[in-house]
Amino acid sequence: MILRRDILVKAANFCAYQERTHAEVRERLQKWEVWGDEAEEMITYLIEDNFLNEERFAKIFAGSKFRVKQWGRQKIKYELKARKLSEYCIKVGMAEIDDDDYIETLKTILEKKKHELRTEKQPLIVKQKLARYAIGKGFEGELVWEIIAQIMQKK
Template sequence: MIIRKDALVKAANFCAYQERTQAEVREKLKSLDVEGDEADEIIVYLIEENYLNEGRFAKIFAGSKFRVKRWGRQKILFELKARKLSDHSIREGLAEIDDDDYMETLKTIIEKKKHELRTEKQPLILKQKLARYAMSKGFEGDLVWDIINKIVSSPK
């Protein structure tokens, strides 16, 4: 078994390299044969020393997945829950996404996909394909349909 100081240093380096969740740190500690109270003590120390901050993780994760991968809130929410973050941290993360940017991104991805599907002549099939694509990116159905109805019905 690794002594506590070694495990603490490795956990701190693990967190310093990039933002982590408590679950990820716990898994890392488990791989170092550190579990139970000792793992809890290390995690508390990492939180107190600001190596580990789930709110910060959620903000960075949500912001980057939205800006870089153009994920919608639903997909980001699902991923944050899968990473076992608290509801408070998830709300903090999702708050990083500006509503105007969100709508503009949704409009952009739908228009881009519409251009890719320009050979589709039937408007209903085109709308279904656009909606399926946008919703698979994690955008909410009501927002998707609002944008699609404005874009497809308007001549371009």
């Protein structure tokens, strides 16, 4: 049987490898057969020693999913909620996304996608495909249609 101190070290290493949420750590502790008060004590220790910080997780997650994968706010928010983060942490994470960068990213991905669709002759089909693509990436429908109108005027 593994000593509980060893499990705490494993949990600390698990958190040090990459940012984690409380739920992810709790789930991993259950795999290691640590439940209840003992698991909560370990989580408290990890929080106090700054191995575990959900605000930091939300900031890094939101920022990287936006910059690297070019996800929209809706998809990022949905993923943060799915990871059981508090509304406060979600709000902190979403603040990492600059409004101007957000619009520029949306314009860039739509223009790139429009270029890929250059063989399509029907403008309405192009608009529909662009909208479906951007909305699927988590961008807000109203904003997507506004930007599509701008880039379709450019020709």
